[in-house]
Amino acid sequence: MSRRVSAAAVIGVAAGVAAITAAVAATLAAVITARFARQVVTPVTTREEEFRITAVDLAAGTVELDGEDAALAGRYGLWFEHDSGHARLGEVLAGEGRSALRRLDGVDFGRLDRAKRGRLDGWLHLGPWELGRTYENVVVETPLGPSPAWFIPAAEPTTDWVVQIHGRGAKRQETLRAVEPVFAAGWNSLLASYRNDGEAPESVDRRYGLGGTEWEDAVAAVRYAREHGAERIVLMGWSMGGAIVLQAVLRSEEVREALVGVILESPAIDWVDILRFQGVLNGLPEEVGALVGRLLSTPAAVGVTGVASPIDLVSLNAVSRADEFETPMLLMHSEDDGYVPIDGARRFAEARPDLVQFEVFNGARHTKLWNHDPIRWTGLIRNWLAER
Structure with a gap:
């Protein structure tokens, strides 16, 4: 029997190996994409001790x-x-x-x-009792049920309120750093919670909507403020809270009726951009972040990630909808954020220079602008509110 192997056989084996390799690579990519997508929408329960x-x-x-x-x-x-x-x-x-x-x-x-x-x-304070200001524990009625909040009144009675919306994986304590400049400007503060943050009621799917669902709770916080005397409201959002605030502005006439300004601290402006950045940060090819973005926007996201419905990342992109905003904004972000790239914030500011006061920090990490430069940060908020 001849031991010779024909060229056709060799080519056939090579093609088979190539096909198997491609299938394995595709499967691996699918698994990585699915895992990444689940991480994005699943509330944080344990945090890395770095x-x-x-x-x-x-x-x-x-x-x-x-x-x-x-x-x-x-x-x-x-x-x-x-x-x-x-x-x-x-x-x-x-x-x-x-x-x-x-x-x-x-x-x-x-x-x-x-x-x-x-x-x-970035939380230096664990509660409003540490600030030396009068405060109240209050309850905001959201579409999912009662959500706890803190109310810190100004020194003198006022109808001006700043409603604070914290970021992903955080709680109301994150926003305590803004209480002092708000107080100094003569405004009341309402520090709200929202679905799936560990304090407010959970949604059925117990997943983040990246602003696409949580905005309803921000509207509820604004409604609470108005029912308790607010006539002029500024919404302030931190990180994903920025996405929540921007969606509340875009989707709610009730919010726009009383809104006189928006403050954004390290905001999530463009989720596709953020997912690409996060993928690379975790040692993945940039394409994986784009794949995650596409997956979350399709019906397949329901089965893969557990979200109740797909997340329309296009509608969450504030840059593409910049022309729909009418409210003055103070936007603060760091070149060295390390978690949410500044690119989205910069593009948003460039799209609406008539509305956005864009303040760039250097050396500060994500939502830690106050920690890095408290004098500048508090001064910006205090003076911007005074101008309103």
């Missing part, structure tokens, strides 16, 4: 961290041991890059001296 806590000196009031951004300028909250403890960090005393010795301004709860890992957070 820092090693290498030394703690409670008597000296110092803590040493190892990890990317350990030497970020500014004051931050430090959650440690799976969020079972919380401390407050001050400025960097020594070090740079991945290792830094920081001032320890206090430990709120937990045993920091025993902790091994932790994560930085």
